[in-house]
Amino acid sequence: MREVRVLKGHGTGNDFVLLPDLDGEVELTDAMVAALCDRRFGIGGNGVLRVVRSSATDDPSATGAEFFMDYRNADGSSAQMCGNGIRVFARFLVEEGLASPEGMDIATRGGVRHVRRLPTGEYAVGMGQARGVDAVASVMVGNRSYPAIGVHVPNPHAVVFVTSVSAAGPLDRAPEVSPEHLFPEGVNVEFVERIAPGHVRMRVHERGVGETLSCGTGACAVAWAVRRQGDDAMRIRVDVPGGTLHVEERDGELELIGPAVIVADGTLEADWAAAWI
Amino acid sequence: MREVRVLKGHGTGNDFVLLPDLDGEVELTDAMVAALCDRRFGIGGNGVLRVVRSSATDDPSATGAEFFMDYRNADGSSAQMCGNGIRVFARFLVEEGLASPEGMDIATRGGVRHVRRLPTGEYAVGMGQARGVDAVASVMVGNRSYPAIGVHVPNPHAVVFVTSVSAAGPLDRAPEVSPEHLFPEGVNVEFVERIAPGHVRMRVHERGVGETLSCGTGACAVAWAVRRQGDDAMRIRVDVPGGTLHVEERDGELELIGPAVIVADGTLEADWAAAWI
Numbered sequence: 001m002r003e004v005r006v007l008k009g010h011g012t013g014n015d016f017v018l019l020p021d022l023d024g025e026v027e028l029t030d031a032m033v034a035a036l037c038d039r040r041f042g043i044g045g046n047g048v049l050r051v052v053r054s055s056a057t058d059d060p061s062a063t064g065a066e067f068f069m070d071y072r073n074a075d076g077s078s079a080q081m082c083g084n085g086i087r088v089f090a091r092f093l094v095e096e097g098l099a100s101p102e103g104m105d106i107a108t109r110g111g112v113r114h115v116r117r118l119p120t121g122e123y124a125v126g127m128g129q130a131r132g133v134d135a136v137a138s139v140m141v142g143n144r145s146y147p148a149i150g151v152h153v154p155n156p157h158a159v160v161f162v163t164s165v166s167a168a169g170p171l172d173r174a175p176e177v178s179p180e181h182l183f184p185e186g187v188n189v190e191f192v193e194r195i196a197p198g199h200v201r202m203r204v205h206e207r208g209v210g211e212t213l214s215c216g217t218g219a220c221a222v223a224w225a226v227r228r229q230g231d232d233a234m235r236i237r238v239d240v241p242g243g244t245l246h247v248e249e250r251d252g253e254l255e256l257i258g259p260a261v262i263v264a265d266g267t268l269e270a271d272w273a274a275a276w277i
Numbered sequence: 278m279r280e281v282r283v284l285k286g287h288g289t290g291n292d293f294v295l296l297p298d299l300d301g302e303v304e305l306t307d308a309m310v311a312a313l314c315d316r317r318f319g320i321g322g323n324g325v326l327r328v329v330r331s332s333a334t335d336d337p338s339a340t341g342a343e344f345f346m347d348y349r350n351a352d353g354s355s356a357q358m359c360g361n362g363i364r365v366f367a368r369f370l371v372e373e374g375l376a377s378p379e380g381m382d383i384a385t386r387g388g389v390r391h392v393r394r395l396p397t398g399e400y401a402v403g404m405g406q407a408r409g410v411d412a413v414a415s416v417m418v419g420n421r422s423y424p425a426i427g428v429h430v431p432n433p434h435a436v437v438f439v440t441s442v443s444a445a446g447p448l449d450r451a452p453e454v455s456p457e458h459l460f461p462e463g464v465n466v467e468f469v470e471r472i473a474p475g476h477v478r479m480r481v482h483e484r485g486v487g488e489t490l491s492c493g494t495g496a497c498a499v500a501w502a503v504r505r506q507g508d509d510a511m512r513i514r515v516d517v518p519g520g521t522l523h524v525e526e527r528d529g530e531l532e533l534i535g536p537a538v539i540v541a542d543g544t545l546e547a548d549w550a551a552a553w554i
Binding site: 006007008010013014015039040041042043044213242261262263264265266267268269271272 | 283284285287290291292316317318319320321490519538539540541542543544545546548549
């Protein structure tokens, strides 16, 4: 069996197994993704980022850019886009000499995204436009009810401003959001605390997952809402439990800026991989 | 900075970062161990197994064998021995051509241990003798009280026989064990269900950790207790949540047998490692 290269990386604590498969030789089954993402029996990660040339895969989204981000959740299901994952993906391409740090397009199931490396070493990804929900939602935290701002990035978010994010308490269970018909497919909930002009702190409950260390689209939703609440900074700093992100808005277009870390680079042991590949 | 090699492996779900450092060039700080073991920001593991020649370290336990298992818990603290970790450690030595699969001695903080590879590919490690506690302990599970057999391997265990291990309920909190003076340093608690002669299933609460997928000394404690409860099988199969172990007893000496899996082999990224090494 040939060697299978894998890397581990993260963006603000959202962690991934990278699987370089430029020529589309790996058939990525659900079982293999789950095995790779298993934190005890495998490598461990929130998902797998398979790096494949668009020309080497049949995925209909693999178009408009040289490389396609084949992103899978830890259970093997396909995912659209990930603002933290795509930065790690882009860093991999840059470090391999496969893309220019000045800027590159990457095809994803959420469309083609533009990514560039900043002089700080951080990576910035264009996240498109946010679209507000034309109604006020309500989120229950403990036995208090807060008004929430609904926004699609394009996945649904409900943004709640609080005096202190720690007061939101444990977020292991999904907060109740009403009226339900506003978010028929469920909703991610962000709790936001203002630190200073242009600077907030947030915690997030991701639908179907629970509280997470970071959420790229959540940070964009928060920055968008912060600006609509009277903060006119073009660049909003968003502290998440896993680190710091920045969101810039120009002509309605959001750009998510943050670290892209690669931890280790290696190969799967043949014995272990033989069960999956 | 030179390249730092790391591997990830596990024994019945007890997982480790292996750090080959044969010539003792790495100063393994608590912060570096914690960074390596962090499941989101690092590699992820229950602990680090540094592989070092006994001649290349000042550790007073590094004597009596060519290689020393410098085993650290995920918080960086030194640990004595680990029946699951030492099998992975031994497999590494064998695969590197540094030890014979027929058998090798390995120095640990719990003394020199003998390990050998079996024809099945499993690894067997001599765990020494168990010493029973000369009193009956009592363990509370929910609102029921069960008698428990106390045994040192040499760390303390309380073994409770139950009709069904699932009936023990969630083990996220430490079961109450009395009388307290029997185990002044705390105690690991095993719940054991008989499946067939020579075959049991167990769940374990490790002191200071919580419920775990596996515990090598726990499996030894259980097998020892099973034999003292009338099962005369020389070899006891112990199913743990993370897989299957076997324990053989000869002249009072226990041998722990189980899988040793290496998942991946690679190097730390220089940028990431620069913060720690």
